Amino acid sequence: MKKTKITLRVGSTEDFFDRLLEHAKKLDKGETLPPGITITFEDPEDLLEVLTSERVRLLRKVKGESLQISALASGLKRDVRAVSRDVSLLEKAGLLRTRYQSNPGHGRMKIVEPVAQQYKLTANL
Numbered sequence: 001m002k003k004t005k006i007t008l009r010v011g012s013t014e015d016f017f018d019r020l021l022e023h024a025k026k027l028d029k030g031e032t033l034p035p036g037i038t039i040t041f042e043d044p045e046d047l048l049e050v051l052t053s054e055r056v057r058l059l060r061k062v063k064g065e066s067l068q069i070s071a072l073a074s075g076l077k078r079d080v081r082a083v084s085r086d087v088s089l090l091e092k093a094g095l096l097r098t099r100y101q102s103n104p105g106h107g108r109m110k111i112v113e114p115v116a117q118q119y120k121l122t123a124n125l
Helices: 013-028 044-050 053-062 069-076 080-092
Strands: 005-010 037-041 096-103 107-114 118-122
Touching: 005 044, 013 037, 037 044, 053 069, 053 080, 053 107, 069 080, 069 107, 080 096
Parallel strands: 005 037, 005 118
Antiparallel strands: 096 107
């Protein structure tokens, strides 16, 4: 996995386009942009719907390693179905990814992987 950083922030549409324009100017000058992904939420409440305390724990647990959903649930001392729902939501938000791996004699198992090595939260209220 690359040393990617994901930044979660709260901002307006204007903030997004200002950042986009700044990046375009740097690229026009031949400058390189630092690697990373920025996910912007317009409303702090939307961000807090995605990042509950349990989901932050989940991100911390999976950071740096790939884990089976059942192992992740066991390590977090949570129900497998609840962890699976949280993983799906975090995957839709672009913070995790999953893949299936063969589990000889038992079919397939779902593996959860981090998208980045660092997650940064920025919020101005």
